[in-house]
Amino acid sequence: MGQTTWSCPDFSLSQTLECGQCFRYEKKSEHMYTVISGQRVITLSQSGDSIIFYTENNEDLDFWKTYFDGERDYGKIKATLTKNDTIIRDAIAFGSGIRILKQDFFEMLLSFIISQNNHIPRIRGIIARLSEAYGTPLGDTHFAFPTPAQLADVTELDYRNLGCGFRARYLVDAVRKVLTEDYTIETLQQLETDALREKLMEICGVGVKVADCILLFALARTEVFPTDVWIKRVYSQLYHNNEELSPKAFATSAKERFGENAGFAQQYLFHYGRIGNLGKE
DNA sequence: ATCCAGGATCTCC
């Protein structure tokens, strides 16, 4: 198996994969992972600042470097976020190697519909079964995420049999809409973020939070601040003296505080709140 | 066993 080394600063493979933004990775050993995104699979490991790709297929390397957001200067983002904010320093120190992945739109749409009112381990299981049932085999018992065309005729009952529960009808609607002209990446990316969020929310089962996850993790709208139970907990504890905020007040506060870097701040705080020792008092 | 999950929708007033 060929190996290619890639040097990428401000990058922890384990933190980036395990911070909750991505559902399709397997930890093979310490610092070594197999990752599936869209129609591709890669095994890679980290040693210091060096990433090692294990592949013969060098034409996929650009895809994976883009996937890991390799071009972006995270040092600059972290410096900006911490400049006048001593609170987020701890969160960033805790997850300093987190990068926001550039994932596949359709995969994020379905994955975060599945995520609603669900546990992360169970979300991963449903996505794995969905891929095995309808996705293209990639070898070594790995399966690509199904394409919209591959799911075109899948029924609500089929999704229920995979364990999707009440989300089954949402998935049917999502696939149907993505197969129309209105939901091609090209069409969607022409919209401003607020209009794009509204467009995504026309899909049944997509509310503000799911839409914001898609905007951040697939459509590179790094100014959005996906707000779930964890972020509410962490943010109110750290910045508002544990006071509960209305969804509107919350969005305003976070947007004002973090500005264009809100998406990055969100992921540092999410990871800090979920895995760190915060909020477990 | 019982609780609850990276929420959204439906149903009341």
Place this chain on the structure above:
DNA sequence: GGAGATCATGGA
């Protein structure tokens, strides 16, 4: 239009 119940399922 805001609060509260409801939705399937299984991991912890």
